[in-house]
Structure formats: structure tokens, C-alpha cells
Amino acid sequence: MTGPRTARLLFAVGAGGIGLVFVLAVLRLPGFGQPHHPYGARAVAAAVAQHTANAVGSVTFDQRGFDTMGEEFILFAAALAALLLLRQLRSEEEAAGQRHDYGPEDVFAGVRLMGFVMLPVTLLVGGYVVVHGAISPGGGFQGGVVLATGLHLAYLAGDFRTLERLRPLPVLDVTEAMGAATYTIVGFAALASGAGFLANVLPHGRLTDLMSSGTVPLLNVAVGAEVGSAVVLILAKFLEQALTKDRRAEA
Amino acid sequence: MTTMASELTGVLPAILIAGPMLGAAVVMIAGRVAPRWFDDALAMVVALGSLAGGCWLTGITGGGRIVEWIGDWQPRHGQSVGIVLVADRMSAGMVVIIAGLMVAVLTYSWHFLEEVDTTYHALLLCFLASMTGFALAGDLFDAFVWFEMMGVVAYALVGMRVEEPRSVHGALGFGIVNTLGASVSLVGVTFLYARTGELNLAAVGRALRAAPTDRLVTVACVFLMSGVLVKAAAVPFHFWTADAEAVAPTPVCALLSGAMVALGVFAVARWWWVVFAGVVDTASMRHALVVLGAVTAVIGGIMCFSQRHIKRLLAYSTVSHVGVFLIGVGLLNGPALAATGLYVAGHACAKAALFLGSGVLLNRFESVDEHELFGRGRALPGTGLIFAVGGLALAGLPPLGTWLGKTLLEEAASSAGATWVVPIILAASVLTGGAVLRVTARVFLGLGPRPEDAGKSRGEQPEAGPFRMLQIVSLLGPGSVLLAASVALAAVPAVRSGAATAAAAFVDTPAYVAQVLGLGSPGPAAAAAEPVWTGSGVGFGLAAAAAAVVVACLGIWAGSLPVAVRRLFRPARVVITGLHAVHEAHVGEYVGWLMVGVAALGCALVF
Amino acid sequence: MFAVLPYLAAGWIFLIGCYGLATSRNLVHAVVSLAVVQSSTYLLLLAVGWKRDATAPVFGDISPGAPVVDPIVQALTLTDIVVGATVSALLLALTIQVAKRHGTIDPEEIRSLEQDSGDDDGQ
Numbered sequence: 001m002t003g004p005r006t007a008r009l010l011f012a013v014g015a016g017g018i019g020l021v022f023v024l025a026v027l028r029l030p031g032f033g034q035p036h037h038p039y040g041a042r043a044v045a046a047a048v049a050q051h052t053a054n055a056v057g058s059v060t061f062d063q064r065g066f067d068t069m070g071e072e073f074i075l076f077a078a079a080l081a082a083l084l085l086l087r088q089l090r091s092e093e094e095a096a097g098q099r100h101d102y103g104p105e106d107v108f109a110g111v112r113l114m115g116f117v118m119l120p121v122t123l124l125v126g127g128y129v130v131v132h133g134a135i136s137p138g139g140g141f142q143g144g145v146v147l148a149t150g151l152h153l154a155y156l157a158g159d160f161r162t163l164e165r166l167r168p169l170p171v172l173d174v175t176e177a178m179g180a181a182t183y184t185i186v187g188f189a190a191l192a193s194g195a196g197f198l199a200n201v202l203p204h205g206r207l208t209d210l211m212s213s214g215t216v217p218l219l220n221v222a223v224g225a226e227v228g229s230a231v232v233l234i235l236a237k238f239l240e241q242a243l244t245k246d247r248r249a250e251a
Numbered sequence: 252m253t254t255m256a257s258e259l260t261g262v263l264p265a266i267l268i269a270g271p272m273l274g275a276a277v278v279m280i281a282g283r284v285a286p287r288w289f290d291d292a293l294a295m296v297v298a299l300g301s302l303a304g305g306c307w308l309t310g311i312t313g314g315g316r317i318v319e320w321i322g323d324w325q326p327r328h329g330q331s332v333g334i335v336l337v338a339d340r341m342s343a344g345m346v347v348i349i350a351g352l353m354v355a356v357l358t359y360s361w362h363f364l365e366e367v368d369t370t371y372h373a374l375l376l377c378f379l380a381s382m383t384g385f386a387l388a389g390d391l392f393d394a395f396v397w398f399e400m401m402g403v404v405a406y407a408l409v410g411m412r413v414e415e416p417r418s419v420h421g422a423l424g425f426g427i428v429n430t431l432g433a434s435v436s437l438v439g440v441t442f443l444y445a446r447t448g449e450l451n452l453a454a455v456g457r458a459l460r461a462a463p464t465d466r467l468v469t470v471a472c473v474f475l476m477s478g479v480l481v482k483a484a485a486v487p488f489h490f491w492t493a494d495a496e497a498v499a500p501t502p503v504c505a506l507l508s509g510a511m512v513a514l515g516v517f518a519v520a521r522w523w524w525v526v527f528a529g530v531v532d533t534a535s536m537r538h539a540l541v542v543l544g545a546v547t548a549v550i551g552g553i554m555c556f557s558q559r560h561i562k563r564l565l566a567y568s569t570v571s572h573v574g575v576f577l578i579g580v581g582l583l584n585g586p587a588l589a590a591t592g593l594y595v596a597g598h599a600c601a602k603a604a605l606f607l608g609s610g611v612l613l614n615r616f617e618s619v620d621e622h623e624l625f626g627r628g629r630a631l632p633g634t635g636l637i638f639a640v641g642g643l644a645l646a647g648l649p650p651l652g653t654w655l656g657k658t659l660l661e662e663a664a665s666s667a668g669a670t671w672v673v674p675i676i677l678a679a680s681v682l683t684g685g686a687v688l689r690v691t692a693r694v695f696l697g698l699g700p701r702p703e704d705a706g707k708s709r710g711e712q713p714e715a716g717p718f719r720m721l722q723i724v725s726l727l728g729p730g731s732v733l734l735a736a737s738v739a740l741a742a743v744p745a746v747r748s749g750a751a752t753a754a755a756a757f758v759d760t761p762a763y764v765a766q767v768l769g770l771g772s773p774g775p776a777a778a779a780a781e782p783v784w785t786g787s788g789v790g791f792g793l794a795a796a797a798a799a800v801v802v803a804c805l806g807i808w809a810g811s812l813p814v815a816v817r818r819l820f821r822p823a824r825v826v827i828t829g830l831h832a833v834h835e836a837h838v839g840e841y842v843g844w845l846m847v848g849v850a851a852l853g854c855a856l857v858f
Numbered sequence: 859m860f861a862v863l864p865y866l867a868a869g870w871i872f873l874i875g876c877y878g879l880a881t882s883r884n885l886v887h888a889v890v891s892l893a894v895v896q897s898s899t900y901l902l903l904l905a906v907g908w909k910r911d912a913t914a915p916v917f918g919d920i921s922p923g924a925p926v927v928d929p930i931v932q933a934l935t936l937t938d939i940v941v942g943a944t945v946s947a948l949l950l951a952l953t954i955q956v957a958k959r960h961g962t963i964d965p966e967e968i969r970s971l972e973q974d975s976g977d978d979d980g981q
Contacts, residue, residue, distance in 0.1 A: 017850020
């Protein structure tokens with residue numbers, strides 16, 4: 001009754017039906033590239049009115065900023081989940097305290113050099129992408145990921161110890177939660193000022209200025225801190241698991 | 252003072268969502284240094300705040316709505332770029348259920364899982380925020396975000412006992428199936444966006460009704476509904492349910508079964524009335540939902556009765572009751588919806604109490620196997636009482652909340668000309684109630700012959716520390732209060748009339764659209780006849796409870812019946828064996844069944 | 859045909875991902891298949907929002923009023939990607955634990971939980 005054959009059969013039936021109704025629906029969709037986007041047009045107008053050059057940023061952090069709060073907390077919850085699901089169990093603890101034996105000498109010199117040259121550059125780019133989120137493509141999410149992966153160039157360069165020094169996990173735990181908290185606090189602060197929750201109450205500045213678009217840059221920085229820390233924390237948990245596995249294989 | 256109160260009411264929906272989120276972040280920051288009681292206390296304060304806020308909104312909304320545009324993006328000429336939260340009595344009532352269960356669960360968890368305290372509390376608060384967000388969202392994509400957040404938090408909570416092989420396995424299947432469901436829903440959202448260029452529920456519905464309809468809208472409806480039916484655990488989208496709830500920590504089971512699953516059904520109702528009513532053919536939608544509900548109720552009931560793992564049994568009983576919810580929503584009329592709302596609330600109380608009770612068994616005996624626990628529950632009379640009352644509640648004994656919902660639903664179905672669903676609803680009550688009563692009789696009273704494999708251990712890990720007398724209050728208190736709340740649902744007449752008003756406002760699509768989009772005053776709230784229960788309803792409830800007791804006895808003493816009588820049960824055994832074979836499956840088949848479900852729903856609505 | 863080709867491509871990718879999920883013999887492969895399903899939704903969203911002869915909705919180098927594609931779907935896709943990556947990370951974490959506890963990541967080799975709960979004594 002069960003097994004791969006059943007799964008294939010179910011898939012065939014399901015895919016046939018889904019494919020059929022999908023095609024029927026798609027034939028009635030507006031043609032690809034058509035010009036009519038009522039919400040999109042209103043969003044662009046609203047972005048310009050709020051002096052936010054990056055219309056996607058305006059949608060993400062101002063007009064639909066509430067979604068982004070949820071999104072940020074999805075990431076927050078995922079970091080918590082990684083903490084919870086990949087925690088070291090009592091039975092595994094005796095193996096702790098050991099070090100990764102994959103060291104600089106195992107890495108090709110060119111890779112090491114590039115890793116260390118690119119590390120500060122990547123971090124700089126990440127920070128740039130975060131703070132320019134309101135006026136150019138990018139923002140807290142993209143910049144945060146660049147920041148987090150930039151740090152791991154040290155790992156690629158074979159220097160796990162440097163990576164560990166660059167990312168003090170207890171500190172990142174706090175910055176992550178602070179980043180998440182800041183988003184809600186900005187929302188509550190707008191409430192306290194008499195406007196609606198998450199209202200863009202700060203001065204809007206001039207279009208394309210770094211300090212334009214009110215709360216958008218502030219929220220970008222909060223998200224950047226949260227995303228960067230969360231990604232580092234999640235990766236740290238996975239790396240720790242890789243180490244656990246190595247030890248077991250050796251033992 | 253009154254203006255301040257009304258101002259606060261106007262922004263309360265956002266506070267009810269963002270408050271628990273801030274709480275979660277604070278727990279994580281402070282929890283590093285603060286003692287455990289701080290986590291417990293902070294989470295409890297937040298949950299109590301949500302409960303109070305939910306109750307306030309439920310009271311104040313009446314037949315109207317509280318509409319909150321986030322970021323002050325109020326609509327101009329019926330158009331906005333922002334996100335709206337809408338609290339009407341039905342969605343506020345969902346918040347009450349969610350927050351109430353959270354308070355119960357936090358009380359129960361006071362001595363729970365000391366290894367993972369801070370993270371557990373933060374995740375519970377995130378769960379509270381996301382479920383509240385989903386209940387209040389007035390925007391398709393915003394609902395998707397909360398849907399995904401509920402998912403992420405729930406996968407982590409289900410799999411948190413990572414030392415248990417079954418725990419991580421169940422969580423993974425749960426995660427894969429639910430995420431696939433979310434993607435299916437998102438395809439539906441995208442189709443609707445492509446057609447209307449809007450994401451706001453009211454704006455989408457308005458645009459759809461202003462133009463001629465076609466298959467695109469119907470298919471969008473199918474995809475959108477399928478995704479939430481996965482969360483609702485409707486057959487054949489339900490395979491994750493028993494796996495996840497058998498392995499999850501018991502407090503998490505209470506939340507999944509009592510609140511999250513009901514939110515799936517809630518979304519079906521909300522999206523139908525705001526978006527698709529008057530666009531997609533009502534008769535075929537009614538037919539699809541009621542048939543789906545009936546199949547779910549029966550299959551869930553049979554699977555429930557044939558389990559011996561108590562948490563799996565309870566999970567399948569949830570599936571069965573979701574079938575009843577779907578029948579109630581699927582009748583697509585106000586009185587049936589009011590009845591369903593009451594039934595959901597009554598079920599949440601009973602099911603959460605039962606799960607918390609099974610947690611007591613798990614902690615005390617390190618097992619939730621009905622056969623292994625045979626007669627051992629005599630030492631726990633309080634828990635036994637919770638099981639007995641909970642079982643009778645599932646069977647629909649007056650005056651419990653489930654009975655009220657059920658009898659009103661049966662009347663609504665009869666007057667809608669769908670009398671054939673009444674025996675189905677009865678079957679769900681009798682099978683699930685009978686199963687729990689059978690467990691009660693065997694475990695707590697030691698009735699009947701001792702099962703042959705009673706001594707076989709299946710090795711469950713306890714969740715709390717060593718069993719202490721002090722714990723009994725925090726373990727049994729929530730269950731008793733929940734069951735008392737269930738009685739209150741049926742006993743307080745205001746609840747009944749309140750539910751009727753709530754449902755009348757819920758199904759009043761023009762008023763919803765007008766009030767959300769600021770298009771003139773919505774007019775007076777639709778009048779709702781107060782639902783009354785009848786003497787025959789009471790008799791019927793008593794009969795159902797009696798039938799459940801008989802079925803429970805049959806379950807215990809079937810082996811001692813004469814051979815000729817036992818032969819009569821043979822067809823039933825064939826059905827049960829067949830269903831079990833289908834359910835002994837892997838994640839690949841779960842995905843296959845999900846696709847078949849989407850395809851079937853699609854073919855039912857499109858052709 | 860060209861008017862619906864991107865949508866059909868999204869549907870095709872969706873079904874490919876489902877096929878991977880339904881037939882997977884490796885949980886890491888299953889999680890990646892799920893990511894394939896999710897990426898079909900990115901494609902569908904972006905295809906719906908594309909506008910002929912329009913550019914990116916960022917007014918750094920172009921003047922406000924120039925034709926731009928729909929920024930809404932781009933924001934939605936961004937959210938969707940973050941959610942997708944997050945879910946993948948979470949499911950991979952669970953996969954690691956499955957590998958540790960069960961010693962395999964082939965779903966067929968793990969006893970189904972229904973069997974495992976020993977309920978074969980139908981009443």
C-alpha cells in the first residue's frame with residue numbers, strides 16, 4: 001500500500017490535475033509584460049511622495065513594513081530554532097572542547113590571501129548596502145547577508161580561530177534580539193507620538209539623500225543587525241555540527 | 252478618558268501582534284542573565300495581556316469591526332498601499348482562544364523542560380504573535396507571512412526534544428508538508444494579484460465582483476484554500492498531524508490542536524466571504540467543503556478509535572473534529588458559522604485539557620500507550636476526571652461547549668437541507684468521544700481484560716523534571732479551568748447571542764468591504780436571530796454521549812463477545828486495516844496525497 | 859504563447875520540485891526540492907509584475923515618472939526568499955538530527971510513525 005511506487009502514482013495523479021487547472025488558469029492571466037499594475041503604480045507614487053528613491057525599499061519598510069516585521073521575526077525564530085534544535089545534548093558533551101583540525105596549512109595560499117583581502121572589503125560593502133537601502137537597490141536583508149557571509153571568508157581561508165574571534169556568539173545573540181526588538185520599538189514609538197503603528201513619522205529629507213525617507217534607513221539598520229547576526233548564529237550552529245560529525249568519524 | 256480608550260482600541264490589533272514579538276526579543280535579551288522565573292513571568296504577563304485585549308475586542312466589536320491601517324496608510328477613494336488589520340467579533344474570538352490556550356500552556360509549562368527554558372518561552376511568544384497576526388490580517392500576503400511564521404515556530408517547537416528520534420522525524424515531515432502548502436497558497440495569492448492588482452482582501456473581493464469571473468479566479472480559490480486546509484489538517488492534507496502531535500511536547504500539542512488547526516478553517520471562512528462569495532459558484536463550493544468535511548470527520552474518527560498511542564489518538568480526534576468545522580463553514584450560512592464558532596471554542600477547551608492530561612501521564616509513567624498504562628492511572632484520579640469529562644465533551648454531552656456548538660450546527664444543517672451530515676457529525680462525536688472514554692476506562696479504572704502486550708514498553712521520555720506534588724496544581728489547574736470554560740460557553744446565554752452577532756457580521760460581505768476601504772458607512776449591523784437550543788437537542792446530546800460510552804465498552808470488551816457478533820465487525824476491521832496501511836507512509840506519500848487533494852479540489856470546483 | 863510562457867515555466871518548476879519531494883530517497887534532497895518549489899513562486903511573482911519597456915523601480919539614476927516595473931511583487935519576492943531560506947535552514951537542522959538519531963537520511967528506511975506507535979490492534 002505504501003512505498004515509492006505509491007508516491008509516484010499519487011504524484012502522477014496529483015500533478016496531472018494540478019497541471020490541468022494551472023494551465024487553464026494561466027491562459028486567463030493578463031499577458032506577460034502588460035502595463036496595468038494598479039497597486040504597483042500607487043506604491044511608486046507613494047514612494048516618491050515619501051522621498052524614498054528605492055521604491056522596493058519603500059514598499060518593504062514603509063508601506064508594507066508590517067510584513068517585514070513578521071519576516072524579521074521569522075528569521076529571529078529560525079535562529080532560536082537553530083539554537084534549540086542543534087543544541088549540544090548531555091550525551092554529546094564529552095566530545096566538546098575540541099578544535100577543528102582543518103587549519104591554514106590545508107588551504108591553498110592564494111585562497112588564504114584572497115580570503116583575508118576580501119574580508120574587510122566584503123564587510124564594507126555589506127555595511128554600505130545596509131545603510132543605502134532607502135536610495136539604492138539593497139537594504140537590511142541583502143546587506144545583512146553580505147555581512148554574515150563576509151565574516152565566513154575567514155573560514156574559507158582556513159582560519160576557524162579568526163572566525164571565532166570575529167563573531168563573539170554571546171554578543172551576536174544580543175544584537176540579534178536587539179535588532180528584532182528595535183523594529184517593534186520603532187513601531188511603538190510612532191504610536192506613542194500619536195501616529196499609527198509603524199507610521200513613518202521622521203522627516204523625509206530630500207529624494208536620493210542618504211538621510212531621506214524617514215524611518216526607512218533606521219529600520220534597514222535594525223534589520224541589517226538582526227539578519228547579519230541571525231545568519232552568523234545559524235551558520236555557527238551548523239559548523240558546530242560539522243565538527244561534531246568529524247570527531248565521531250575519527251573516533 | 253473615553254477618547255483615550257477608543258484610541259487605544261483602534262490600535263489594539265497591532266499591539267496584540269507586536270507586543271508578544273517585543274516580549275520574545277526581551278526574553279532573549281534578559282533571559283541570559285535573568286532567572287527562570289523571569290521568563291515564566293514575562294511570558295505569562297504578555298499572554299494575559301493578549302487574553303485581556305482579545306476579550307476587550309470581542310466585547311466591543313459587536314456587529315461591527317475595528318479597522319487599523321498600519322503606518323497610517325488609510326485608503327483614499329477606497330484604495331491604499333498599506334496593510335490593514337481587521338478585528339471583528341469572530342477574529343477577536345479566535346484571539347481569545349489563542350491567548351487563553353497560551354495562558355493555560357504557560358501555567359502548565361512552569362516546570363517544563365528546564366534545559367531549554369529561555370528559547371522555549373521566546374518561541375511560544377512568537378507563536379502567539381503569529382497566530383494573532385493570522386487571525387487579524389486583512390491582507391492576503393500579510394496572512395501568508397503570519398502563516399509561514401506560525402509554521403517556522405511550530406516546526407521548531409514540535410522537534411525541540413531532539414534527543415528523541417521520533418520527535419525530529421515528525422517535525423521534519425510536518426515542516427515539509429506545511430511549507431509545500433504555503434507555496435500552494437502563495438500561487439493562489441499571485442493569481443489574484445495578477446487579476447486584480449490588489450492584495451487587500453476587501454479590495455481583491457471588490458475588484459473580483461466588479462468584473463466578469465472566469466476559471467482563473469476559481470483556480471486561485473482552489474490553491475489559496477488548499478494551503479490553509481493543510482494547516483487545518485483536512486483529509487487528505489492531514490498526514491502530518493498525527494506524526495507531529497504524537498511527538499511534540501504536550502503543551503505544543505494543545506496549541507496546535509486547539510488553535511492553529513482552527514485558524515486554517517477560520518481562513519477558509521474569511522477568504523470565502525470577503526473574496527470569493529458571489530464570484531466562485533456557491534453551490535459547488537458548498538458541496539466541495541461539506542463533502543471534504545464529511546470525509547475528514549469519518550476517516551479521522553475511525554483512525555482515532557483504532558489508536559492505542561494516546562497522543563496520536565487525540566491528534567486523529569482533532570482531524571475528525573476539523574471535519575465537523577469544515578462541514579459547519581462549508582454550509583456557507585450565518586447560523587451554521589455561529590454554531591461552528593462555538594464548536595471551535597468548545598473543542599479547543601476540551602482538546603487542550605486532554606493533551607495536558609496526557610502530558611501528566613507521560614511525566615508520571617514515561618508512556619502514553621493505552622495498553623501499557625492499563626490500570627496504572629488509578630493513582631491519578633484528577634487526571635482521570637479530566638479524561639472522562641474531556642471524552643464526554645468530545646462526544647457532545649450537555650452542558651459542555653461542544654454540545655452547544657454541535658446541536659446548533661445540526662439544526663443549521665437540517666434547516667439548510669443538508670440533513671445527511673447530521674449522522675456524520677454524530678459519528679465523529681461518538682468515535683472520538685468513545686475512544687477517549689475507552690482510554691479513561693482502561694487506564695484510570697483498569698476496566699476490562701488486561702491487554703496482552705500491556706507490559707511492553709515503548710520508551711517515551713518525560714518532559715518535566717521529577718514528579719513533585721507541587722506540580723499537580725500547575726499540571727491539572729489549566730485542564731480543569733479549560734473544562735470549566737467549556738461549560739461556561741454553553742451556560743452563559745450571552746455567548747450564544749454574541750456568536751450569532753459575530754457570524755452575522757462575518758458573512759456581511761458588503762459591510763466588511765465598505766468599512767475596511769472607508770467607502771461610506773456600512774449601515775446597521777445585520778440582525779441575527781438568537782440561536783436557541785431545544786429539548787430534543789439536549790436529548791440528542793445525551794444519546795450521543797451514551798452511544799460514546801457504548802462504543803467505548805465495545806472497544807474494551809469486543810474480545811469477550813460471542814463469535815457470531817464479532818463476525819459482524821469484520822467489515823469494519825477491513826476498513827481499519829486498509830486505512831492504517833494508507834497511513835503507514837513516508838513524507839513522499841504525504842506530498843503525493845497533498846497534490847491529489849489539490850487536484851481533486853480543483854477538479855471539483857473548476858468542472 | 860510568449861504571453862504565458864513565463865507562467866507555464868513557473869508551473870513546470872513547481873511540479874518538478876513536487877516530483878523531487880514525492881520520490882526523494884534523501885532528506886537533504888527533499889529539502890532542496892522544497893526550495894525548488896518555493897523558487898517557482900518567486901518566478902511567478904516576478905513574471906506577474908514585469909512590465910514591457912520598464913526598468914527597475916529605483917529612482918537614483920532615473921527621474922520619478924519613468925516607467926518602472928511593479929515594486930510590490932519585488933518586495934513580496936524578497937520576503938518569500940527570506941522565508942524560503944529560513945525554512946530550508948530549519949529543515950536542514952532537523953535533517954541533521956534525523957541523521958544522528960536514525961543513522962540514515964533515507965525516508966524509506968525510517969519506520970513510519972504510524973507503525974512505530976504500534977496501533978495494529980484495531981478494536
